[in-house]
Amino acid sequence: MTATTLATTAVHWPLVGRSTEVQHLSALLGATDEAGVLLIGEAGVGKSRLAQEVAQRCTDGGMLVSTLSGWEAADGLPLAAAAPLLPAAGGDGLARAYAAATRALRQRAADRPVLLHIDDAQHLDAASTALVQHLAGAVPAKLLVTARPEAMDAPALRALRDRPTLQRVSIGPLRPAAVDALIRAALGGPVDRLTLGRLAGITGGNPLFLRHLVDAGLAAGQLRPVDGLWRWHGTICSHQGLRDLVADVLRRLDTQERAALRYVAHGEPMCADALETLAPLPVLEALERRQLIRVDRSAHGLLVRCGHPLYGELMRATATARERREVYRRLADAVDAAGMPGPGAHLRSVLWRLAAKERVPVPHILRAARDALDRGDAVRAESLARSAGAAGVEVLAGALVAQDKAVAAEALLDAEHEHLPAADRAGVAALRALNLFWGLRRPELAAAVVARARRTLPAEQRDDPRLGVAALALSVFGAGHGDGTLLDGVTGSVVGGAASAIRAYAAVFAGAPARVVAGFRDGDLAAPRAWASMRGAAAACHVHALVMAGELSAALSTGRAYHRAALTRGAASEVAMLSLELGVCEVWAGRPARALPYLREARALVDEHTPFPIQTYVFSEYAACQAALGRGAAAASAVRHMRARLPSGSVLTGHLDMAEARSRAHAGDATGGARLAAALGERYLALNRLTSAADSLYLAGRLRPCASVAAALRLAADRADSPLFVLFADHVEALVQSDADRLAAACEGLAGLGYAAVALEAAASGVRLEGTVRDSRFRPLLATLGERCEGFVPQWAEGVARPAALTGRERQIADLAATGLPNEAIAQQLRLSVRTVGNHLYRVYRKLGVTGRDGLARVLAAPASRTAIG
Structure with a gap:
């Protein structure tokens, strides 16, 4: 009898009494506007069995269903639960796990909708949770998640449960x-x-x-x-609860059954072939028939788990220290002999041997440390690498860098490493250069490290792509060049992970935010797992690319999801970057008062240990927001503070220049702000930093429209891939040409995408252009956008762009009047005098810039007005 027999011999109790729930859940997952279901139930209530039935219904209905399970025995082992989604090859391929998993799932799905069925989600490790979130958006895939109610604050559940439209469904006991x-x-x-x-x-x-x-x-x-x-x-024995009853069941196991279940509990998920070398197949079949264990199929073969989490919990809790050591030793022997499939197998074997207090050869420990780092577990990687001694210097340094321990990493890296192979020396040089630049603000020394490596390494190592990553970082955040050209063959968890983030920034700067959005959607770009601050930078770049590509609503929802996940992980620099981007989104939406708490949070989280590019972005946006709210002194202080910290010659000074230009404009010096922004835009154009150029030139053109700025902005828009920049150019050209029709189109386009602040400016400019025209088309837009901006009006649009808000009674009367009701009918319906209705309508007409019911109907019929007015 083979291991396959295990999957076919179980006798399961039928699913009874859940037809209503099955139909309801199947309908929810079939709805196009639902992201999925979170199924919550107590231990033993049958939520997993119910979810299996729903998943089968979805499969029968034409969906591709991929199942994965959280399991407590993994002890947070990165990507352990996500193994069914990963390619069979391990090693360096894990560095591109997100892209590989995305491509594989899409290929399997073809044109079918995809469902990710996640059982016991409270035990998902952080890396698996992040991959699930990525696939849900990139494939896209719906989620069917099960969890216990007491585990709702588990990190994985906190990250998954707040997905937009994820429906929570509670399942209770059977009637x-x-x-x-x-x-x-x-x-x-x-x-x-x-x-x-x-x-x-x-x-x-x-x-x-x-x-x-x-x-x-x-x-x-x-x-x-x-x-x-x-x-x-006879008497049915009364038990104190489910745990007591399960304990009674486990106590009745014979010696062989108890031993087999103990192996599963400590090693789940276990490769079925390996498990058969530890326990007789008839014993395993007996345990499966009684549903004490279950067998799942995955891309890596048959995997065996405990039939219910309580079984594993109790088996592990009742094992003595000596029993645990013996179990771990025999588990390691079995998986090594059987060749346990899937990524992370070697790491698990080494960890089991160390848990068994065995001596493990240094090369094995070193390989496991690399595997841990590649899977995003820098703390475990550091622990393993330290036990590997001098041979583990690169992995240890990478683990330190990944934890933003820049000083400790430099102390380790600033030494002679001639004893290392040339390939390892290239990796050490690249890692040191990134650490010097990103963590210690020493770009000159970082550049010298790269130059020395390319001069002294053997010829075949001088073009090592890892050195290319360091060089690109120095260029993009230093001199300002680099377009994010794909760097093929980049290996190493830290440097390889940084490559994706740096490429994304370079591409956004070079005017390709839409390409970056597509890269994150398709899995070609992903936030690195191992390096917290670089992970935050990549996630923030994704959000910023969405903003600059004209997808402000998606930027807000994506940023909030990233922010929740970052709060769960607790890395300050990562949270700071995502707080920053949420603030940026709110500023573009015209709500600086909502932006300031996010930017304050970001400002509070950065310190001398925060990588200086992150500091620069945070202080720049914080200063500009303070200025927008009329706090010029706070804005100037923030800019001065950051200028003193930036390395000389860094292109990042442009962010501070832009903050200063915005601050001047908000303080009333529109001419000075325009001059500074225009000069900055020309500098960015010369560096081919088209996104930054478009941003700067757009500010200059709004403040003081002129033909040369409009031409430069159009050049940037034509060379970039963002439809938002086309609207920017249209807006400024309309101002230069005093073209009210083009200005109205640009205003409506910007408002439709959610960029309410600049749309409000366009409407204010239109009011000036049509100042003598009765029932100006811009006044209704001005009223609507004024409410969407929650009272914020840029200083240079004051006087025209601040319409008085309607009172509640005025809105009520306006709604009725817009339907054509005469004053007498309105008065009768609201129990007011006709004269009172007339007075209210007169004030409404003046506030909205219209002269009668026809103009009022047009205002209230505008899509944005239906929310803002009435």
């Missing part, structure tokens, strides 16, 4: 009639009513509790048929 039907179906015949009532009462409708109690009664002979009718003979 008495369903318990009766389940017992009859399980026993295959009629059961006397007294037995049914007693079993339903003592189990409380918990299916797992019921199954174990029935099994116990059958084993003891108390539950047996008499004349074709099943009856319970």
Whole structure:
């Protein structure tokens, strides 16, 4: 008999009494506007069985369903739960796990919708959780998640449960009639009513509790048929709860069964082939028939887990220290001999041997440390690498850099490493250069390290792509050149992970935010797992690319999801970057008062240990927001502080220049702000930093429209890939040409994308252009946008762009008048005098810039007005 037999011999209790839930959940997952379902239920209530049935319904309905399970025994092992989604090859391929998983899932799905079924999600490790979130957006995929209610604050659940439109559905115990039907179906015949009532009462409708109690009664002979009718003979023992009952079940296991279940509990998920070398197949088949273990198919073969988390919890809790060491030793021997499939197998083997207090060869430890780092577990990688001694210097340094321990990493890297192979020396040089630049603000020394490596390494190593990553970082954040050209063959968890983030920034700067958005969507770009601050930078770059590509709503939702995940992980620099980008989104939406708390949070989280590019972005946006709210002194202080910290010659000074230009404009010096922004835009154009150029030139053109700025902005828009920049150019050209029609189109385009602040400026300029025109088309837009901006008006648009808000009574009367009702009918309906209605309408017309009911109807019929007015 082979391991495959395990998957086919189990006898399962039927699913009874859940037809309503199955139909409801299937309908939710079939709805196009639903992201998925979070199914919540107590231990043993049957949520996993219900989810399996729903998943099968989805499969039968044409969906591709991929199942993964959290498992407590993994102890947070990165990507352990996500193994079914990963390619079979391990090693360096894990550096591109997101892209590979995205491509593989899309290929398997073809044109079918995709469902990710995640059981016991509270035990998902952080890396698996992040991959699930990525696939949900990139594939896209719906989620069917199960969890216990007491685990809702687990990190994985906090990250998953707030996905937009993820519906929470609670599942309770079975009703008495369903318990009766389940017992009859399980026993295959009629059961006397007294037995049914007693079993339903003592189990409380918990299916797992019921199954174990029935099994116990059958084993003891108390539950047996008499004349074709099943009856319970004698007393049904009362148990304190499900845990006590499960403990009783486990105590009744014989020696071989207990040993087999202990292996599964400590090693789950276990490769079935490896498990068969530790326990006789008949024993395993017996455990599966009793559903104490279950067998799942994955891309890596058959994997065995405990049938319920409680079994694993109790088996691990009752093992002595000596028993645990022996179990881990035998597990490691078995998986090494069987070749446990899937990524991370070697890491698990080494960790098991270390847990067994065995001596492990240094090369094995070093490989495991690399694997841990590649899977995003820098803390575990550091611990393993330290035990590897001098041979682990690169991995140890990478683990330190990944934790932003820049000083400790430099102390390790600033030494002679001639004993290392040339390939390792190239990796050390690249890592040191990135650490010097990103963490220690020493770009000159970083450049010297790269130059020395390319001069002294053997010829075949001088073009090592890892050195290219360091050189690109120095260029993009230093001199300002570099377009994010793909760097092929980049290896190493830290340097390789940084490559994706640096490429994304370079491409955004070079005017390709839409390409970056597509890269994150398709999995070609991803936030690195190992390096927290670089992960935050990549995620923030994704959000910023969405903003600059004209997808402000998506930027806000994506930024919030990233921000929640960063708060869960607790890395200050990562949270700072995402707080920053949420603030940026709110500023573009015209709500600087909402932006300031995010930017304050970002400002509070950065310190001398925060990488200086992050500091620069945070202080620049913080200063500009303070200026927008009329706090010029705070803005100037923030700019001065950051200028003193920036390395000389860094292109990042442009962010501070832009903050200063915005601050001047908000302080009333529109001419000075325009002059500074225009000069900055020309500098950016010369560096081919088209996104920064478009941003700067757009500010200059709004403040003081002129033909040369409009031409430069159009050049940037034509060379970039963002439709938003086209609207920027249209807006400024309309101002230069005093073209009210083009200005109205630009205003409506910007407003439709959510960029309310600049749309408000366009509407204010239109009011100036059509100042003598009755019922100007811009006044309704001005009223609507004024409310969307929640009272914020840029200083240079004051006087025209600040319409008075309608009172509640005025809105009520305006709605009725817009339908054509005469004043008398409105007065009768609202129990007011006709004169009072007339006075209110007169004030409404003046506030909205219209002269009668026709103009009022046009204002209230505008899509944005339906929310803002009335």
